[in-house]
Amino acid sequence: MPELPEVEIVRRTLAPRLVGRRITRVEVRERRLREPVSRARFAREIPDRRIERLDRRAKYLLVELERDRTLVFHLGMSGQLTWTPRPGTPEAHEHLAFDLDDGSRLRLRDPRRFGLALLLATSRLLADRHFRHLGPEPLGPSFDGTWLAEAAAGRRGPVKGLLMDATVVVGVGNIYACEALHRAGIHPRRSVARIAAPRWQRLAAAVREVLEDAIRQGGTTLNDFADGNGDSGYFQVALAVYGREGEPCPRCGRTIRRIVQSGRSTFYCPGCQT
């Protein structure tokens, strides 16, 4: 579910609810996420700490607490992190709950349990194994066509794989890789060795633009994505190719195709993507 735009939307909608609040209590209802949640550490080190800021790195949401602790969330495929003004009744697959000092609650739901919740020392965050191998942020200053061209040098394989490699650029998942390639007019199977400098520039710009557009539209809700308030996004109506096999390409009218690459669906237009 959540790629960079969706995580960024969750961050922006949660920040005004959480920043400045103190966490009073932690409830671990299910510890079997992608990595086991440490009940003892969560109970010992999270309560009574104030939330100082919300940040994002790649598809990770960073809830920075006072005194050198950061609560790290990854939403996997089906995770939802939502805030409610009152505790209420736990929903199905609600694995974690954090009570705040104003009587509200932050909850993590994740039916598939591919998500992650970690408590790390803020001062050592970027050296942690989850973060140290990550490439540049696509909306940051060091990501451009030159960087993509350098990353492609000496590599083989289809360009879609390069876009989804987090050591090259973070935050781009299956939806936005397909959409960026369509905007750039590049066939997803094209070898990275057969792309010249101008196309790398166009591709980098397309990645940036599609992510920014999606953020502006509140993210993509296909089935179950919700922001921090439980609301859906709107970008799904603007998707040009993803999930649109058999429909006409909005740019050239040719019929959109679906193929499988590395076990995952790729959607593209055979007319305007070469």
Added chain:
DNA sequence: CGTAGACCCTGCGCGC
């Protein structure tokens, strides 16, 4: 070294 495939898990929609 880089790349491909299996795997983790639940829910949904479809065809029969």
Added chain:
DNA sequence: TGCGCGCAGGGTCTAC
């Protein structure tokens, strides 16, 4: 109506 199948937005590990 019920069942089995394929499919789903991610990341990591192993085998080649």
